[in-house]
Amino acid sequence: MDFPIIDKRLQNIHEKVISGKRLNIKDGIALYKSSDLVGTGYIADFARRKRHGNKAYYVYNQHLNYTNICTNRCLFCAFARDKGDNGAFAMSMDDVKSVLLERINEPVREIHIVGGLNPELPFSYYIDLIKTVKKIRPNAVIKAFTAVEIDHLAKISGMPLKKTISALKKAGLSMIPGGGAEVMSKRVKDKLFPKKTESKRWLEIMEALHCAELTSNATMLYGHIETIEERVDHLMQLRSLQDKTGGFSAFIPLAFHSENTKLSHIPATTAFDDLKNIAAARLILDNFAHIKAYWVMIGEKLAQVALSFGADDLDGTIIEEKITHMAGAKSAKGLTKNRMRHLISSAGFEPVERDSLYNKI
């Protein structure tokens, strides 16, 4: 029996995907505009199973936010503070040690480190930070500093970008998180994050990182003021760079949370928004191996459902997520490994614990 794809516009896309043809901008827009949610999911699931069969990944990880002091002050952020604000902080190396030692008995495979652009912290702080983490967790992968932070580090290190990257790599950095891309549109940037690294530079930094043999992720923050066309354009820009470097590992659509931000009038993303972003990403980003359903942002229930809509990864167990929770996320701050496995297997998939590079543990 043929699957009942109700939206006729999806049938052409379905045929293209089956025959391995690349989707174009028009197809991307049609995917986002379709109300045939299960039809969209069905096509994405085909592409997902072709790569990963029945496997669904997760990682045992820990988040570390070293400072919330940030000069960018993006309108969508509830985490950042100015220096001297109530609650503003920058972790000392002793703080870092104690946060890591608190969970030293757990089999943490990845430390995810991101923070604000704190003008008080010298380049040596970042090197020390990585070295400190590496010393306490020699076997964990250090996934640290978004391209926006790397851009900042290149400015304060007094070295060119390439040398800055090698210094970080030498200290123990081995992977780059995908944050800070937001939506790669000048219109959106001017309105929401005027001070942040512009998209051309974000891509340049990613390219340099990939050339230095560092793997990175990529993200898109959706559900604020961006248009469907801007989303598709963002994905196309990522796809082009990936064609060049092959250095991206996973794409992670990030659902915007408005609470406690300057955009608090914007309602939350819906399940249809979230699932279509997963499905469209899976189909447009045909050169990305992994599409993550980030449960912190869309909730564990929908993240589980997303495994049938193109996602192959539920991200991590985390334990103490801060950034999205400051913006009102209602999800738990962490999931146990058993809960993660149960979510995956009760959705009909095979749970696979992975390291940062998707090697099976």
Next chain:
Amino acid sequence: MNLLDQAVSKAASNKRIDFNESLSLLNEADTLLLGGLANKKRFMLHPQPVVTFVIDRNINYTNVCVSGCLFCAFYRPVKHKEAYVISKKELKLKIDEAISLGGTQILLQGGMNPCLDLDYYIDLLQYIKNNFPIHIHGFSPPEIAFIAEKSSISVNETLKKLIDAGLDSIPGGGAEILVDEIRKKISPGKCNSDMWIEVMRSAHTLGLKTTATMMFGHIESSEHIIEHLLKIRELQDKTYGFTAFIPWTFQPENTKINRVETATAVEYLRVLAVSRLVLDNIPNLQASWVTQGDKIAQTALAFGANDLGSTMIEENVVAAAGVNFRLPQKEMERLIKNAGFESVQRDCFYNYINRVVAI
């Protein structure tokens, strides 16, 4: 052709599926395929892309209950300091508020309170009907069976008296799982499954419309779920008195069954889709945002559901079990539209009301 293929092909061609076929769909079919089939069935039954909702308030007239269900966090014993029976003053406030918020009905349910007799219920209904222009959707079958037994009159007689006093329709609660080996374990004090069906049969015969529910995700198996659906389908073939089916998942917090893993979102969506396929004679399928939250409730609109239930100005029973989702009317309408449907308010009989027709 194997059983699953046979089930899929029958469901896709709008043919009735039997026990084994239904079971193989629930246990083996791909989740998206179930969604696709249920969605197709939904559009066959409701060709218009409309999703309905009702504005109502749950009023729990008492929390005293002798049923002792293991899954319930709401009930209190007679002498408990938190035990209550609602006062008329409080009732009036609640109904006035519901009407001022555009409410068209109240869902009137309570515990099996041994201190209340038939006269109490008759007086309660008459008081509401005499004072407020509002539909009373009240008393699930276990309450009706309990009132009948206490008054030593038949279910049929009890229903007649309640209808005379103003009862307009009956909610499908207390069905849990309509298989006695499960009921005996989780709700030993509640009427058995035959009695639940009997109350509904009598009600339908007397011209009352009712809904039907199913609470799953505790100790039942897939077989029990299908058996439940088929019992409902069988009665519906005879009476056509069910307006809607509402499956929802057990919530464990503060209850005596706190050790099971709750049903996950995917399990919920699968049961929902299979319900749409098995219950080919029940027109409406309701998504349960109260137990699933707004995201899965919206997703449910692609898995066979055509109704988002009530805005529930007040809900106490599920909230007592630690789940506290809110869904104001505006947000409900936004979710419906965002999923590509027209959002239409309905009454208890699923008639459209206050529909804004674009010209």
